[in-house]
Amino acid sequence: MRKLKKGNGEIIAFALIVMIISTLAIWMVAFIQLSVALNDITKAAMVTGRSVAVCTSETDAINQGNRVAAASIYSSLIDNVVVEIEHIDGNTDWKTGNYVAVTVICNVNTIAPYFVSGERYKTVVVAIESGD
Amino acid sequence: MIKKLRKGNGILIFGVAWMLVIFFLVIMFIEVFFARQNAMNTQIAADSIANGVAVYMTYEGNSYTDAVRERDYVKSLVNLYTFHDPTDTRISDASLDYHSLIEDNVVDIKVTGDFSYMTNLNTSYGENGNTGYYTVHTGAMTEYTNYGRDLIHTAEAYLGCLYDYGSSGETNHQPSFYKLIYTYADHEYYGYGDSIPDCRADIDTEEYYEAWLENVGIEYRTEYALNHAEEGLSPDELNQARDNYIDNIRSDVEYSTDDNSRMFDCSGFVSYIYSTVSGVSGRVDTEMIGDSSNNDYRVGVTHVLPGDIILVNGGDHAVLFVEWEGNRFRCIGVSGGDESTYANDNGSVRVSESDLSSVPCVKYSYYNIGDVVACYHYSAPEELFQ
Numbered sequence: 387m388r389k390l391k392k393g394n395g396e397i398i399a400f401a402l403i404v405m406i407i408s409t410l411a412i413w414m415v416a417f418i419q420l421s422v423a424l425n426d427i428t429k430a431a432m433v434t435g436r437s438v439a440v441c442t443s444e445t446d447a448i449n450q451g452n453r454v455a456a457a458s459i460y461s462s463l464i465d466n467v468v469v470e471i472e473h474i475d476g477n478t479d480w481k482t483g484n485y486v487a488v489t490v491i492c493n494v495n496t497i498a499p500y501f502v503s504g505e506r507y508k509t510v511v512v513a514i515e516s517g518d
Numbered sequence: 519m520i521k522k523l524r525k526g527n528g529i530l531i532f533g534v535a536w537m538l539v540i541f542f543l544v545i546m547f548i549e550v551f552f553a554r555q556n557a558m559n560t561q562i563a564a565d566s567i568a569n570g571v572a573v574y575m576t577y578e579g580n581s582y583t584d585a586v587r588e589r590d591y592v593k594s595l596v597n598l599y600t601f602h603d604p605t606d607t608r609i610s611d612a613s614l615d616y617h618s619l620i621e622d623n624v625v626d627i628k629v630t631g632d633f634s635y636m637t638n639l640n641t642s643y644g645e646n647g648n649t650g651y652y653t654v655h656t657g658a659m660t661e662y663t664n665y666g667r668d669l670i671h672t673a674e675a676y677l678g679c680l681y682d683y684g685s686s687g688e689t690n691h692q693p694s695f696y697k698l699i700y701t702y703a704d705h706e707y708y709g710y711g712d713s714i715p716d717c718r719a720d721i722d723t724e725e726y727y728e729a730w731l732e733n734v735g736i737e738y739r740t741e742y743a744l745n746h747a748e749e750g751l752s753p754d755e756l757n758q759a760r761d762n763y764i765d766n767i768r769s770d771v772e773y774s775t776d777d778n779s780r781m782f783d784c785s786g787f788v789s790y791i792y793s794t795v796s797g798v799s800g801r802v803d804t805e806m807i808g809d810s811s812n813n814d815y816r817v818g819v820t821h822v823l824p825g826d827i828i829l830v831n832g833g834d835h836a837v838l839f840v841e842w843e844g845n846r847f848r849c850i851g852v853s854g855g856d857e858s859t860y861a862n863d864n865g866s867v868r869v870s871e872s873d874l875s876s877v878p879c880v881k882y883s884y885y886n887i888g889d890v891v892a893c894y895h896y897s898a899p900e901e902l903f904q
Contacts, residue, residue, distance in 0.1 A: 410540065414547055421551050428558040432565060439569065474599055482820075483577050485570065485592070487599045509600045511566040511592065513573040516820075 416498035420506075423463045423494040427508045430458040431490040434469055435510040438488050442516050444480045447471055455490050466493040474511065484514050553633055557652045559602040560631035566600075567592045567607060568658035572625045575662035576823070582611055585625065605651070606630040626657045666825025668795045673838055673850045676787070676880045785836045787852045787880065788827055792902055802902060804829070804836045807894065815894045815902075822847070822893045829891040837883060839893070847885045 437454040441447035451469035459467055468491045475485040491507040570592035571585050579585055589609055597603045610626035630653040785804040792798070808829055822828065826839045828849060837851030896902040 407540075410544065414544065417547055417551055421554055424555060425558065428562065432562060435565075436569075439573075472599075474595055483573055485595055487595075508562075510562050511570070511595050511599055513570040513592075515569075515573050 412498055413502070416496040416502040419463055419496040420494060420502050423461055423492075423496070424506060424508070426459050426461045426464060427490055427492055427494075427506060430455050430467070430492075431488065431508040431510045433458050434490055435488045435512040438469075438471060438486065439512045439515045441514075442480075444471065447480070447486075451488060459492070463495055464492045465495065467491070480514060482514055482516065485511055486514060487511055553652070556602075556631055556633040557654075559600060560604060560629055560652050560654050561656075562600065563593070563596045563602050563604050563631065564627060564629035564654040564656040565658075566596050567629060568625050568627045568656050570595075571609065571627070572658035572660035572662075575623070575625065575660040579662060580667055582609075585609055589627070602631065604629045605632045623660050623662050624657050625660055626655075628653060628655045630654075665795070666823050669791055669825035669838060670840055670850065672795050673787070673791045673880070676791075784852050788836050788838060791838065792896070798902075804834060807836055808833045808892065815896050817893050817895045819847075819887055819890055819893055821895075823895055827894045827896065828885070829893075830885050830889045831891075833891040837885075840882070843884065845887065847887075847890065849883050849885060850880070851883065852880050 434451045434455045438447045438451045441450050448469065448471055451471065452467075455469045456467050470489045470491065472487045472489070473484065474487045477484040487509050488511075489507050489509040491505060494503055494506045496503045567589055571579075571588050574588040575585055579588060586609060589607055593604065593607055606629070608628045610628075612626075630651055632651050785802060785807065788807070789802050792802075807827055817823075817826065822839050824840060828837050828839050828847060829835065830837065830849075835851075837849035840848045840850050842848065
């Protein structure tokens with residue numbers, strides 16, 4: 387501390403401000419990336435839900451859902467796309483009129499390594515249209 | 519104020535101003551982020567509800583009230599599994615036309631989601647000052663029409679009515695007697711392959727009964743007298759026996775004057791129901807229905823809807839589909855074929871407890887998928903009778 391001279395405080399403050407502003411800027415960009423990624427995931431969930439609804443069996447639905455979800459996401463921010471299907475109205479049969487929750491789970495990679503990045507998912511509720 | 523500013527104060531003011539700008543930018547980004555997510559969630563909820571209601575109305579729903587009830591059910595599922603709770607969901611009554619007979623309907627739904635701003639800075643939105651609303655208007659097609667339901671309801675009104683076999687199926691039961699009335703009335707026999715333009719159910723049976731009694735009945739009296747001439751009856755006894763015989767016939771025939779005692783064969787019944795509901799008259803026999811197998815009205819067994827026509831028994835029998843019961847088709851119609859179908863009653867309403875109790879009638883019947891030759895979904899009766 388003794389070696390600090392007049393004017394050094396400005397440099398230190400400048401360095402701190404630069405770090406804070408850079409951090410804020412990174413987080414803002416990261417939020418924009420996350421928003422774009424979630425938009426893609428939402429769209430993927432919607433088209434995946436439609437493709438699942440018209441499948442004739444649960445096995446077919448899972449396969450079809452994974453293919454459609456992977457094909458509908460182009461963003462380089464997203465990887466590890468997985469689709470999960472859950473029966474939600476007490477029925478376990480793949481039958482027309484029953485409801486399932488289709489969840490598209492992805493890993494989002496933004497320029498902020500923590501908090502904003504990570505696993506994100508979107509769930510849609512769909513009615514089965516082509517069951518038994 | 520200006521005089522009191524010293525050297526370097528400008529930088530301070532400039533820095534504070536920029537800090538405020540950045541602060542508000544951050545707030546703006548965060549609010550836009552959540553507003554955007556909320557809007558997408560609202561869109562997803564709208565799609566889920568619209569499609570769910572559309573599917574429900576296609577296969578089960580029967581009225582606008584049903585659609586509203588299903589809408590609330592899907593909304594609860596959406597809330598439970600997507601954690602999004604729309605503030606308001608409405609289905610257009612006009613778009614889901616309860617009175618529609620022919621065209622498919624649209625589930626026209628409006629879903630409104632709200633989201634709260636982080637600050638009270640913007641008071642121009644929403645009723646609460648700091649609450650914004652995002653409304654999505656979306657629609658989904660449904661195959662729901664009231665047409666099929668009306669067909670079934672009309673058909674069910676004839677449960678228990680007499681039917682006639684058609685030309686290939688004579689019977690020892692009373693229907694042969696009823697046929698006599700129509701024969702006398704110059705109406706050709708109404709069965710397979712015949713081309714009578716309208717269903718015999720439209721015939722006023724009472725009118726023809728009275729005519730028969732006055733004319734053809736005489737021949738019966740004579741026939742009866744000849745058949746019993748060698749029984750040693752006195753003229754009075756013979757007359758009394760003839761009168762009793764005629765009275766018995768009269769009591770039976772009076773059943774045919776009842777509104778519930780109309781006669782059909784299987785395809786005649788299908789034609790009559792379609793004609794009654796649509797107002798488009800016509801007669802389509804089973805063979806003609808089968809001939810339409812290459813047109814656009816044929817559907818797979820898994821897509822059959824209430825009121826659709828199903829050909830069974832090798833294509834010789836036509837019935838109307840009512841609903842699924844397990845893996846079986848529950849249908850309504852009259853039994854074609856022969857006397858063996860008597861036992862195939864399945865809960866139909868008997869005509870009476872008299873001698874006619876064994877006469878088969880309009881009834882529910884059940885068929886397995888393997889029995890089905892073809893299913894037809896006629897969107898409009900004009901297409902059926904063309």
